[in-house]
Amino acid sequence: MNRTAAILIKSAAWMTALSLVNKLLGVFLRLYVSARIGSAGMGLFQLVLSVYTLFSTFATAGFTLAVSRLAAEKRGSGEAESRAITLRAARVSLLLSAAAAAAMLAFSGYAADALIGDARCAGALRVLAASLPFMAFAACLKGWLFAQRRGVATAAASLLEQAVKTAAAALMLGAVFAGSNDPGKMCFGIALAITLSETSSCAFLFIKSGLWKNRGGRAAPHARTRGELFPVAFPVALSVWITSALHTAESLLVPKVFASYSGGNREYALSQFGMIRGMVIPLLFFPFVFLASLVSVFTPELSRLNLLPDRDPLRSRVKLLTGAAAVFAFAAGGVFFAIPEAIGEAFYPGRDTAGAIRILALVTPFMYIETVCDAILKAVGEQKRTLGYTVMNSLLRVALIFTLVKRMGGEGYLWLLVISNTFSYLLCRVRLLRATGAGADIPRGCVVPLLCAAGGGFSAKTVLDIFLAGKSAAVCAAAGTAVYAAVFAMLLLILMGGRVKNAFSLFFESRAGRACG
Numbered sequence: 001m002n003r004t005a006a007i008l009i010k011s012a013a014w015m016t017a018l019s020l021v022n023k024l025l026g027v028f029l030r031l032y033v034s035a036r037i038g039s040a041g042m043g044l045f046q047l048v049l050s051v052y053t054l055f056s057t058f059a060t061a062g063f064t065l066a067v068s069r070l071a072a073e074k075r076g077s078g079e080a081e082s083r084a085i086t087l088r089a090a091r092v093s094l095l096l097s098a099a100a101a102a103a104m105l106a107f108s109g110y111a112a113d114a115l116i117g118d119a120r121c122a123g124a125l126r127v128l129a130a131s132l133p134f135m136a137f138a139a140c141l142k143g144w145l146f147a148q149r150r151g152v153a154t155a156a157a158s159l160l161e162q163a164v165k166t167a168a169a170a171l172m173l174g175a176v177f178a179g180s181n182d183p184g185k186m187c188f189g190i191a192l193a194i195t196l197s198e199t200s201s202c203a204f205l206f207i208k209s210g211l212w213k214n215r216g217g218r219a220a221p222h223a224r225t226r227g228e229l230f231p232v233a234f235p236v237a238l239s240v241w242i243t244s245a246l247h248t249a250e251s252l253l254v255p256k257v258f259a260s261y262s263g264g265n266r267e268y269a270l271s272q273f274g275m276i277r278g279m280v281i282p283l284l285f286f287p288f289v290f291l292a293s294l295v296s297v298f299t300p301e302l303s304r305l306n307l308l309p310d311r312d313p314l315r316s317r318v319k320l321l322t323g324a325a326a327v328f329a330f331a332a333g334g335v336f337f338a339i340p341e342a343i344g345e346a347f348y349p350g351r352d353t354a355g356a357i358r359i360l361a362l363v364t365p366f367m368y369i370e371t372v373c374d375a376i377l378k379a380v381g382e383q384k385r386t387l388g389y390t391v392m393n394s395l396l397r398v399a400l401i402f403t404l405v406k407r408m409g410g411e412g413y414l415w416l417l418v419i420s421n422t423f424s425y426l427l428c429r430v431r432l433l434r435a436t437g438a439g440a441d442i443p444r445g446c447v448v449p450l451l452c453a454a455g456g457g458f459s460a461k462t463v464l465d466i467f468l469a470g471k472s473a474a475v476c477a478a479a480g481t482a483v484y485a486a487v488f489a490m491l492l493l494i495l496m497g498g499r500v501k502n503a504f505s506l507f508f509e510s511r512a513g514r515a516c517g
Helices: 003-060 063-077 079-116 119-129 132-147 151-176 183-209 225-261 266-284 288-305 312-338 340-347 354-361 364-379 383-408 410-436 442-466 473-516
Strands: none
Touching: 003 079, 003 119, 003 132, 003 151, 003 183, 003 225, 003 266, 003 288, 063 079, 063 132, 063 225, 079 119, 079 132, 079 225, 119 183, 132 151, 132 183, 151 183, 225 266, 225 383, 225 410, 266 340, 266 354, 266 410, 288 312, 288 364, 312 340, 312 354, 312 364, 312 410, 312 442, 312 473, 340 354, 340 473, 354 410, 364 383, 364 410, 383 410, 442 473
8 A cells, every 4th residue: 555545544534533523512512402402402402493594505605516526626726826716706605695684584483483383593593603604614615625535624624613502501591591391492502512612613724725815816807716616616506405494394393284284282293303303313324424434435336337338337326325325324224223222311311311212223224324325326427317306205205294103203204214315325226337337235134134234233232131121221331232243243254354354454545545546
């Protein structure tokens, strides 16, 4: 392995480590917030975030990708040209974010009253509006740093953002509003923590970027600078805007249907929504941080291989990535299915999340693999297809909201997630086969990891029932996960030893080839 490849792999390892710490802080924050405001409060704040996300995507979507691509392309012409496109994008993004912030401020009262259903949340929306310019500028700075191959700095910024958010939220909920249980004040405190964290992250990225130093001199006039940004950023932004609007509509609709199911009980509606969307789903996606790092390493390589006339290298890499994703996805889903009581009680004591965790564990492998397939499809130029699939899936979810959720309440919403994620997985998997020719290896990518998960789950459950009965949930969750992981890995090596070794070899060859290229 050459020195460049080693540096790139080391960078990926650092990004994974920082992302893991970031996720752990996020879990700690959710634990603290859920204990402080309850599942109903979590549901209410999820609605606030749904409205916020709609405006924030308008301000930021497409800029990180556009800047990273265009700035990298212009590095050959000198740093001045690369800086010029970054600063041009920053000016455009700040203009859009100012418009989004103004609209959010003007719309906050109506959104809180009519959409969220609680006028006290207007203050939280107004505070969050102040973060939009910082988010927009940070999106451009991240693109610049990616173009400079300084991805670790962006991971460090995300970690700083999470740390500031956690500390500020603890200060607001534990000190400033310690004597209050008013949901409006609680949401305001968390919103202020988010705004402070976005500001600090933006400042850190600006310092690390060094854009103000102007080391490359002044860029020569470039007639295409303005015209280059729009074709790259707009298609991505349009996709994100449509997706965000659909998800926001869904998020606002679900609690209303929950309330209708319960005879108008808004507390039940917010509690169910907060438990599923604010607690269970983030917990199920926590292990994905390891897989996300693998995807980030491979997607640039896939884009390069997609340009070659020989499709065999692309098929080989896609099979490797989807195979690794399948093994990891079944491993993650298996542990959540095997010991949901211990895991749920360890993270959210007294919240009765075990049933939701077990049902969604059934579709966790599909959620992971679909996310990976979606990233691969975008890497090989299939963005329009993925957008179409998102729209189709959103329409299916809306239909299921008025059928399953209206008749079954929270359980119906869980099965909605199972059906819709399975549907989305099938669409992406079939399209990936047609776009790359890389079919799924059913025996090694499904049967073997399923057997490993079954063996690991049985072992973990047996250890908990025989040796750890009556122990604390945290001890049971940690011990059960350790036993499960050990048995799963042992069975995987027995059944696929040679394949695992070859996969690692191919991975490092891929990195070395990319570095040399």
